[in-house]
Amino acid sequence: MNLPSTAPAVVPLIAPTADAGLAARLAHAIDNxxxxxxxxxxxxxxxxxxGLVQRTTAPAIEAPAILVFAGDHGVVAEGISAFPQDVTWQMVENFLAGGAAINVFAAQNGCTLQVVDAGVAHDFGPRDGLTDRKIAHGTRNFAVEPAMTPGQCTQARGAGAALVDALPGNVIGFGEMGIGNTTAAAALMHKLTGIPAAACVGAGTGLAPDGVxxxxxxxxxxxxxxxxxxxxxxxxxxxxxxxxxxxAGAMLRAAERRMVxxxxxxxxxxxxLVAAxxxxxxxxxxxxxxCSNEHGHRQMLEALGGKPLLQLDLRLGEGTGSALALPLVHAAVNFLNRMATFASAQVSEKS
Known part of the structure; x- marks a missing residue:
């Protein structure tokens, strides 16, 4: 399938889902x-x-997909990972071979899985199942210089938006792979929330306390x-x-398209956090x-006002949490659409 490689990386204007009339109708449908x-x-x-996202009292889950974005990080030169950088491309190979946890969970839940090379420090060549959107062979070391140029950042966001435009469904899950990316994420958290760096960092792939x-x-x-x-x-x-x-670019476009x-x-x-x-x-x-078992995730969720569905002490990444939450999304939609009302079942309501 030929997919567009990029889209204009303007920041879309996202409309809030608030709708008092629809909210009242949904509440009535749920309560009855x-x-x-x-x-x-x-x-x-x-x-x-x-229901508010889809603007209906009869929402539907259509063609759910999980996109796993892979990229390498120059900051690994600072010794911030327990694993060598080669693990990024090796795990991408594992995704393509169907051997990773996300492959198992996505297949189990009937979810399409797409693996995207956003910037891995490895040349895969044309591969079935791999979408090549490589910006460069990894970012630069942000301990020394900016990780990417403004142009590269714009290109990456545009590529993410274009990938969403090519999806047929209305539910998208996000996953990632990249040795060193917990350090990048912690740095983003520190800069954008003001939370001290020590409260943002965790073990990542398994660092000892001195490594943290x-x-x-x-x-x-x-x-x-x-x-x-x-x-x-x-x-x-x-x-x-x-x-x-x-x-971030994919998320902004997905919300603009009123996807879950x-x-x-x-x-x-x-x-x-960046997109918000x-x-x-x-x-x-x-x-x-x-809520991940990675130190700092709970505080990042609190900064966003996010309430997690599951608490399983996960810290694998890959989109595994997205895949595991998908059955609950189906359950929410299915009870709203299929469960009987008091009137239709002739069951007495509370007096």
Missing amino acids: KTKPRGSLGVLETLAHQI LRKGRVIEAAAARHAGVTEPLDVLATFGGFEIAMM LLIDGFIVTSAL RLQPAILDYCVFAH
Whole structure:
């Protein structure tokens, strides 16, 4: 399939989903199902949210897809990862061979999986199942210089938007792969929220405590070096990764298209953090799949007002949380569409 490689990387204007009339009709439909009010808990909130996103009291899940964006990071030169950079391309090969957790979970839940080379430091050549949108062979070391040029950041965001335009469905999950990207995500979190770097960093792929301390010091020094960088897109270009920038562009376009966005873990949420600083209404479209076991994710979710569906101590990435949350999205839509009402079932309501 020939996919467009890029789209204009303007920041779209995203409309809030708020609609008082529709909200009242959704609440009435949910409350009149054969159950005590509120007894389906978060599923009721989720059904209400999806109805507002799709502007209907009868929402539907169509052709859900998960996009896994892969990219390498120059900051690995600072010794911030327990694994060598080659693991990025090796894991992409694992995705293409169907051997990763995201392959298992996506297939189990009937979800299309698309793997995107956003900027891996490896030449794969033409490959079945791999979408080549490589910006460069990894970013530069943001401890020394900006990770990418403004032009590269714009190109990455545009490529993400174009990938969304090629999707046929209305639900998109986000995943990523990139050795060093928890450091980039923590740096974005630190710069955009003001939370101290030490509270943003975690073990990533398995750093020992001294490695976590080193990661924090690298971010603090880089933040001081680039102290004048404050605008969201400038922060993204300076500290982010090609996969993070591409996700941010994809998220903005997906919300513009009124799709449901499934937000995975720490790195995916950092891309959303950038997008939400540009267009706060994007949060209306986001379903937060889970709270990662990566240190800092809970505070990032709190900064965004996100309430995760699951708490499974995941910290794998790849979009695994998005895939695992998808059955709950189906359940929310299905109860709203298929469950009997008190009247149709001839069940007495609470007096």
